[in-house]
Amino acid sequence: xxxxxxxxxxxxxxxxxxxxxxxxxxxxxxxxxxxxxxxxxxxxxxxxxxxxxxxxxxxxxxxxxxxxxxxxxxxxxxxxxxxxxxxxxxxxxxxxxxxxxxxxxxxxxxxxxxxxxxxxxxxxxxxxxxxxxxxxxxxxxxxxxxxxxxxxxxxxxxxxxxxxxxxxxxxxxxxxxxxxxxxxxxxxxxxxxxxxxxxxxxxxxxxxxxxxxxxxxxxxxxxxxxxxxxxxxxxxxxxxxxxxxxxxxxxxxxxxxxxxxxxxxxxxxxxxxxxxxxxxxxxxxxxxxxxxxxxxxxxxxxxxxxxxxxxxxxxxxxxxxxxxxxxxxxxxxxxxxxxxxxxxxxxxxxxxxxxxxxxxxxxxxxxxxxxxxxxxxxxxxxxxxxxxxxxxxxxxxxxxxxxxxxxxxxxxxxxxxxxxxxxxxxxxxx
Amino acid sequence: xxxxxxxxxxxxxxxxxxxxxxxxxxxxxxxxxxxxxxxxxxxxxxxxxxxxxxxxxxxxxxxxxxxxxxxxxxxxxxxxxxxxxxxxxxxxxxxxxxxxxxxxxxxxxxxxxxxxxxxxxxxxxxxxxxxxxxxxxxxxxxxxxxxxxxxxxxxxxxxxxxxxxxxxxxxxxxxxxxxxxxxxxxxxxxxxxxxxxxxxxxxxxxxxxxxxxxxxxxxxxxxxxxxxxxxxxxxxxxxxxxxxxxxxxxxxxxxxxxxxxxxxxxxxxxxxxxxxxxxxxxxxxxxxxxxxxxxxxxxxxxxxxxxxxxxxxxxxxxxxxxxxxxxxxxxxxxxxxxxxxxxxxxxxxxxxxxxxxxxxxxxxxxxxxxxxxxxxxxxxxxxxxxxxxxxxxxxxxxxxxxxxxxxxxxxxxxxxxxxxxxxxxxxxxxxxxxxxxxxxxxxxxxxxxxxxxxxxxxxxxxxxxxxxxxxxxxxxxxxxxxxxxxxxxxxxxxxxxxxxxxxxxxxxxxxxxxxxxxxxxxxxxxxxxxxxxxx
Numbered sequence: 012x013x014x015x016x017x018x019x020x021x022x023x024x025x026x027x028x029x030x031x032x033x034x035x036x037x038x039x040x041x042x043x044x045x046x047x048x049x050x051x052x053x054x055x056x057x058x059x060x061x062x063x064x065x066x067x068x069x070x071x072x073x074x075x076x077x078x079x080x081x082x083x084x085x086x087x088x089x090x091x092x093x094x095x096x097x098x099x100x101x102x103x104x105x106x107x108x109x110x111x112x113x114x115x116x117x118x119x120x121x122x123x124x125x126x127x128x129x130x131x132x133x134x135x136x137x138x139x140x141x142x143x144x145x146x147x148x149x150x151x152x153x154x155x156x157x158x159x160x161x162x163x164x165x166x167x168x169x170x171x172x173x174x175x176x177x178x179x180x181x182x183x184x185x186x187x188x189x190x191x192x193x194x195x196x197x198x199x200x201x202x203x204x205x206x207x208x209x210x211x212x213x214x215x216x217x218x219x220x221x222x223x224x225x226x227x228x229x230x231x232x233x234x235x236x237x238x239x240x241x242x243x244x245x246x247x248x249x250x251x252x253x254x255x256x257x258x259x260x261x262x263x264x265x266x267x268x269x270x271x272x273x274x275x276x277x278x279x280x281x282x283x284x285x286x287x288x289x290x291x292x293x294x295x296x297x298x299x300x301x302x303x304x305x306x307x308x309x310x311x312x313x314x315x316x317x318x319x320x321x322x323x324x325x326x327x328x329x330x331x332x333x334x335x336x337x338x339x340x341x342x343x344x345x346x347x348x349x350x351x352x353x354x355x356x357x358x359x360x361x362x363x364x365x366x367x368x369x370x371x372x373x374x375x376x377x378x379x380x381x382x383x384x385x386x387x388x389x390x391x392x393x394x395x396x397x398x399x400x401x402x403x404x405x406x407x408x409x410x411x412x413x414x415x416x417x418x419x420x421x422x423x424x425x426x427x428x429x430x431x432x433x434x435x436x437x438x439x440x441x
Numbered sequence: 442x443x444x445x446x447x448x449x450x451x452x453x454x455x456x457x458x459x460x461x462x463x464x465x466x467x468x469x470x471x472x473x474x475x476x477x478x479x480x481x482x483x484x485x486x487x488x489x490x491x492x493x494x495x496x497x498x499x500x501x502x503x504x505x506x507x508x509x510x511x512x513x514x515x516x517x518x519x520x521x522x523x524x525x526x527x528x529x530x531x532x533x534x535x536x537x538x539x540x541x542x543x544x545x546x547x548x549x550x551x552x553x554x555x556x557x558x559x560x561x562x563x564x565x566x567x568x569x570x571x572x573x574x575x576x577x578x579x580x581x582x583x584x585x586x587x588x589x590x591x592x593x594x595x596x597x598x599x600x601x602x603x604x605x606x607x608x609x610x611x612x613x614x615x616x617x618x619x620x621x622x623x624x625x626x627x628x629x630x631x632x633x634x635x636x637x638x639x640x641x642x643x644x645x646x647x648x649x650x651x652x653x654x655x656x657x658x659x660x661x662x663x664x665x666x667x668x669x670x671x672x673x674x675x676x677x678x679x680x681x682x683x684x685x686x687x688x689x690x691x692x693x694x695x696x697x698x699x700x701x702x703x704x705x706x707x708x709x710x711x712x713x714x715x716x717x718x719x720x721x722x723x724x725x726x727x728x729x730x731x732x733x734x735x736x737x738x739x740x741x742x743x744x745x746x747x748x749x750x751x752x753x754x755x756x757x758x759x760x761x762x763x764x765x766x767x768x769x770x771x772x773x774x775x776x777x778x779x780x781x782x783x784x785x786x787x788x789x790x791x792x793x794x795x796x797x798x799x800x801x802x803x804x805x806x807x808x809x810x811x812x813x814x815x816x817x818x819x820x821x822x823x824x825x826x827x828x829x830x831x832x833x834x835x836x837x838x839x840x841x842x843x844x845x846x847x848x849x850x851x852x853x854x855x856x857x858x859x860x861x862x863x864x865x866x867x868x869x870x871x872x873x874x875x876x877x878x879x880x881x882x883x884x885x886x887x888x889x890x891x892x893x894x895x896x897x898x899x900x901x902x903x904x905x906x907x908x909x910x911x912x913x914x915x916x917x918x919x920x921x922x923x924x925x926x927x928x929x930x931x932x933x934x935x936x937x938x939x940x941x942x943x944x945x946x947x948x949x950x951x952x953x954x955x956x957x958x959x960x961x962x963x964x965x966x967x968x969x970x971x972x973x974x975x976x
Contacts (some may be wrong), residue, residue, distance in 0.1 A: 017857070027852055029857070029858060029859070031860075036859065037858075038853040038858055048884070048885075048888040048890055049881075049884065049885075050885055050888075051892075052890060053503075053890075053895060054505075054892060054895075055841065055896065057841050057842070057843070057874070058505070058507065058508075058844075060844050061846070061848065062848055063847045063849055063850055063853065065853075073888075078884040082802060082884070085802055085880075086878075086880065086881075087818070092880075092881055094841065094874060094877055094881070326528055326532065327528070327532055329545075337848050339506060339507045340505075340506070343506045343507075344544070344547070345547055346536075348532045348535075349499070349545055349546065352532065353498050353500055357497060357498050357500050357502065358503050358895075359503060359505060362503075362504075362505040362508075363505055363506070373850045374850050374851075376850065376851075377849070377851030377852065377853060378851050380853070381851035381852055
């Protein structure tokens with residue numbers, strides 16, 4: 012990996028950088044759309060290329076189940092299997108330890124999965140390289156195995172296996188998980204060093220430690236000490252329903268301490284305001300299923316907030332989602348009324364909004380890069396938040412987070428500040 | 442509002458094709474758009490026989506707008522309008538501009554001929570009876586009434602290229618009595634007259650459904666009524682036309698109600714007296730002008746297409762069978778004329794049920810009868826030698842190419858990324874990429890990924906259009922030859938000897954589709970929860 016910072020915001024911690032991997036260059040900060048099962052839902056890789064996406068995600072856990080490693084091996088890796096020529100990142104499967112936690116047991120050896128789908132032979136969820144379709148319930152999923160699976164998948168960025176606990180967990184389990192994640196990082200680094208894949212694939216560490224600043228600091232100490240073994244750092248264990256005011260403080264703490272010369276990846280972040288706060292705090296990459304999932308439910312993201320196209324108020328609205336948007340849906344002048352007519356009934360509606368939402372995320376980040384390089388990032392933040400939250404009010408945590416890096420979005424603004432997460436949504440009018 | 446003028450639709454049969462009333466024929470549809478949208482870029486031509494792409498709620502199922510404009514087979518698009526009756530007035534009628542239906546639905550003037558029909562011709566569900574002054578149409582919010590006057594208004598306002606006249610086609614309880622069929626042909630004729638009433642906008646290009654269901658006398662009577670010169674107020678009502686037929690651009694046949702009628706008759710009379718379709722079509726067309734375009738909706742197999750071309754001379758066929766196969770996970774794989782020698786042993790299937798586990802490691806393109814522009818890209822595993830003489834399937838699954846441009850969002854252009862980006866060859870031709878494989882589609886289908894159906898829909902439409910292209914070439918090659926008919930029949934027979942007309946793969950795939958949908962589709966989490974609770 013080549014990682015080069017090309018501009019820094021003089022006010023905030025934001026930066027623009029160039030990350031060159033085996034499948035091309037991606038400009039950071041960037042948002043990475045999620046192709047969980049080797050497809051962005053409903054789209055083709057060529058469409059993703061045309062949208063200007065140069066880095067997307069696959070999920071290790073899911074690909075290991077289907078199509079399975081034998082198929083991926085025979086295909087020559089996930090890039091060839093799905094026809095994607097640009098950069099790819101795979102997670103380690105660690106997050107699924109939480110999302111499917113009722114089916115897992117964590118031991119020092121690894122994670123033990125049992126089948127969440129009773130009586131479904133294709134759905135057995137043991138992660139084991141030699142038997143993707145077979146039941147091996149007693150075989151734990153080890154850090155080495157996660158890395159080895161990710162080597163077979165062949166993504167340009169691979170993630171260490173971490174012991175993820177829900178961000179709402181308290182007590183000794185959080186410390187145990189953090190310490191175990193550090194020990195597992197060592198095992199992942201060794202596995203990666205010995206694999207001979209270091210030139211094509213890059214291992215990222217994942218900082219854990221829950222919401223406890225002391226634990227986060229310990230984890231940062233340990234992981235920064237292992238800097239030579241990792242190409243980048245992710246901030247994990249967030250986006251699990253924690254208070255937003257705690258969330259940004261953890262991001263800030265990690266981003267402040269992580270080494271300057273390594274990309275920083277905030278996992279599971281997708282709301283526009285979260286992305287921009289993270290960028291201002293020094294984050295370079297983020298991923299989330301939100302923009303593509305919400306598209307399938309009929310919600311289009313715009314600079315004026317989300318549009319819920321299922322609402323009858325859009326039934327006769329003949330203008331596009333966003334006049335200034337270059338996505339195929341808006342450039343083709345697809346009206347809100349037409350989308351309202353097909354949304355949730357036709358898959359083509361999901362495709363149309365997915366195309367738009369992916370471009371929206373890319374624009375938010377692209378505009379941020381432009382503003383940072385032009386030394387007007389604070390203005391961009393003020394303008395973006397003013398337009399996005401005009402009708403609902405600024406979430407207090409965003410105001411606090413941005414103040415911490417020297418930007419006051421409330422300056423010269425009569426938009427009220429509201430407590431809570433403040434995530435914007437479009438509801439039916441009463 | 443300015444007057445919207447319909448484009449000029451001309452259908453020209455090749456000289457020799459025009460000679461016979463029935464039998465294989467080739468022709469050209471030429472659509473010339475009126476001023477002010479007039480520009481030769483917006484005109485279009487379609488060689489016949491060919492296919493009509495069907496839509497659901499106004500969209501080609503599974504295809505985003507960029508995908509349907511990349512599918513060369515999609516030229517004539519038929520839009521059943523009934524779902525828009527959910528809103529009053531129907532929302533497409535609110536769209537401003539000269540081409541409201543094209544604009545609202547995102548079809549290109551120079552690329553797509555858009556026709557508008559009241560009901561979905563593929564929908565055979567039982568419906569409340571039609572009345573003297575309205576039909577029953579189906580929407581998501583239940584049944585809506587639609588009158589001939591409303592239909593005239595909606596079609597005038599939407600200004601499609603082609604309008605299917607409102608037809609009284611009953612969907613109540615076949616077989617239909619003589620009395621019901623008499624009513625049906627009378628109403629259909631009178632509703633056609635409503636469409637032909639003089640208008641400052643001129644008369645639209647009208648396709649008329651041939652009424653009469655399974656009754657030869659009723660069908661004959663309907664055709665005769667079209668040719669009868671009208672007098673007095675009836676003539677004034679459709680002036681300057683002297684007969685109803687003069688105002689009609691072409692004829693259509695819906696197979697769904699005919700099949701229902703035939704099934705009902707056979708149940709009633711016993712299967713010893715089977716009713717065949719060709720004589721029904723003949724009875725409708727026996728006296729009508731031969732040079733008008735003939736359309737059939739809802740053929741089930743390419744075999745049926747060949748039969749209707751051989752016996753009748755049908756020009757356009759709806760592509761439902763191709764699109765339905767894509768819906769359930771079948772990739773079409775057949776070609777006309779058949780290449781190579783005799784088939785030994787079992788006949789081939791018309792496509793591949795990609796749910797079948799035999800495709801899990803099959804890293805080759807969807808169809809054996811076609812190749813992609815580039816060979817498959819595998820690590821030497823199962824690399825097959827590509828037969829360069831195979832025709833190319835131009836679909837985005839078999840011949841995907843690097844998009845000719847990409848979006849930039851800020852500080853990601855090559856001067857920042859320092860990346861060398863190539864979108865086309867130096868000569869401007871497309872940078873093709875390896876085809877999507879059966880193994881990948883197998884994976885997408887089993888993981889309930891919607892991309893599978895987008896790729897299959899594009900593929901099946903292109904394969905179906907290639908089939909029609911082959912038909913056109915064989916007819917053209919045999920025209921004017923003394924043994925032309927014989928040579929055509931030999932090719933048809935070779936096709937039938939090669940490909941099985943049972944739709945086994947479609948049936949099997951439907952089972953696979955249902956299983957995966959149950960395991961992974963909507964409501965899956967609720968079902969899982971029940972299972973977990975049950976433990």
